[in-house]
Amino acid sequence: MILNGIHHIAIICSDYERSKAFYRDVLGLRVIREVYREERDSWKLDLAIGDQYVIELFSFPNPPARVSRPEAQGLRHLAFAVTDIDEAVQDLQSKGITPEPVRIDPHTNQRFTFFADPDGLPLELYEVSR
Template sequence: MLKLEAVHHIAIICSDYEKSKRFYTEVLGFQIDREVFREARGSYKLDLSLNGQYLIELFSFPSPPPRVSRPEACGLRHIAFKVSDIETAIAALNAQGIKPEPIRTDEFTGKRFTFFADPDDLPIELYEI
């Protein structure tokens, strides 16, 4: 059996680099570790961390094809972030003009969660721990 140690990163291709860069840094609070423009590919690569942990590679590529994300398309379903207070997190999103779905409760754990979308409609979950 393969012995995995941890998730290293999540790679996301965006359609509007500046809009997504602002969303992940100014709205979600990721820190920029490194930003490079790869001239040969006409592509930016932005390495982002959260609380000192490298998590996301944000890419821009010229004319990426659209990706179906709803309703429940096959493939990556969503990314999820844990929060300690879901109401405070929702208030912060609302202050940025982002309206998450109504809070739901996980029927198996009893924990509360909600969903919202990034600028390319990638589903993002907030899960209260």
């Protein structure tokens, strides 16, 4: 088997409208399509960064909470690449999001920071070379 890349990441949220606004308005992901699946009482929102399909955002009635911190087993975090972390942090702060202090990866010397989505899912901004 040859894997060609990651197709998408699926996220189940507790408050669909709040998470939809966060990923669309705060992070700036573009809505590709939004579908209500009546048989599951579930919304599915497909989101993209630029032209790349990235996230499926789901709502389900009463989803169970998932342990996320500290360092729980399973998905650790979702990282987004940015070219200017200072600008990205400033943008988040202007929208009421307070990221952790920017750190430097000791192995790559790249700068990064963490923040959380409305359900506490850890998100990372990772500065990539221009």
